[in-house]
Amino acid sequence: MSLMAALSYARHGIPVLPVHAPDQGGACSCDKGVRCDRPGKHPLLRHGLTDASTDTDQIRLWWTHWPRANVGLRTGVMMDVADVDSAEGWHGLRHLLHDEVPAGPRVRTGRGGLHLWFRPTGFGNRVRLLPGLDWRGAGGYVLAPPSRHASGVDYSWIRRPTSGLPAGPPALLALIEGPALPPAGRRVTHPIRYAETALESESDKVAHAPVGARNDTLNRSAFILGRLVGAGLLDEAAVWHALTAAGLWAGLSHAEIRGTLRSGLTAGIRQPFASSGRDAA
Ligand SMILES: [Zn+2]
Known part of the structure; x- marks a missing residue:
């Protein structure tokens, strides 16, 4: 059998x-x-x-x-x-x-x-x-x-x-991918600076995402940055503002951006990033 x-x-x-x-x-x-x-x-x-x-x-x-x-x-x-x-x-x-x-x-x-x-x-x-x-x-x-x-x-x-x-689904992929940085086991010595760099690089990714991948990219970036918001390293309003600008730059509509940001950020905030050594979700 x-x-x-x-x-x-x-x-x-x-x-x-x-x-x-x-x-x-x-x-x-x-x-x-x-x-x-x-x-x-x-x-x-x-x-x-x-x-x-x-x-x-x-x-x-x-x-x-x-x-x-x-x-x-x-x-x-x-x-x-x-x-x-x-x-x-x-x-x-x-x-x-x-x-x-x-x-x-x-x-x-x-x-x-x-x-x-x-x-x-x-x-x-x-x-x-x-x-x-x-x-x-x-x-x-x-x-x-x-x-x-x-x-x-x-x-x-x-x-x-x-x-x-x-x-x-994008939220699951983002969780699997983890934040773009830092290698597993490496301690983040300057969490705030790290978070600011992440905000910059994720906004950049969204702004330059190819047509067809824009919404998924926005969702992943919102999730990744949401984890930093959840850890108190980034301000939610600042993330919202930066990703909205990036999404508009990429050609997404206000309505699409709002819906995607809401779900991506919420999911990320629930899985706060741990800056001390291991990134244990
Ligand atoms: Zn055995």
Whole structure:
């Protein structure tokens, strides 16, 4: 059964990898058994993710060898996945997207969470994007139906993929992208100066955004600067003023700008930027 699923994913261009599976008692099929700290979740292959394949002969060979293997899918190739593992994560995501979570493919995970599939963003994995929400992108993988969780529950489709995947909503992409600066783990020594530079560079991005990307750019910039407003590093009125001028320069209408600024800023303010070392949302 998992072989058929694996072949079907591969036929859609998604690289597949066999993953250890739990037995009836929840023990991992690896040497550690009950002592495994990631039962049924880590790859069977020596090189893990990099061995993931769409080659049907290779996949048949793997499942001949390990007929009960869980099905892992490499992310960042055909899809990225929002990994929601608690009610808090789901509420956080809905809040961020103003209750407009795109109606793409959805998986109920073995421990009762959700996987939401999106078009690849080009970004890598992000752990704890929000409490209870991780992002699986380039260099990551997820388990897919009909994999079995250590709890004994199978991953299952709530909504199967049909044609095309939804794009990641701008507020979500902005959160994944993070502020344009500073590298993870670097302490911001002059938060105010940093915020002022960000205001300048984000306004510049909006003013020069190409037609077709203007509104998305404005939304992302509003979100990024909103995080600095939330941290008390920028004045909301100043951000509103600068981004409105930039949006008008780019050719957007007053009405478009107002609507986008309101949602982008509000979402950002709710995720204040932390200037002390790690940018923990
Ligand atoms: Zn294991």
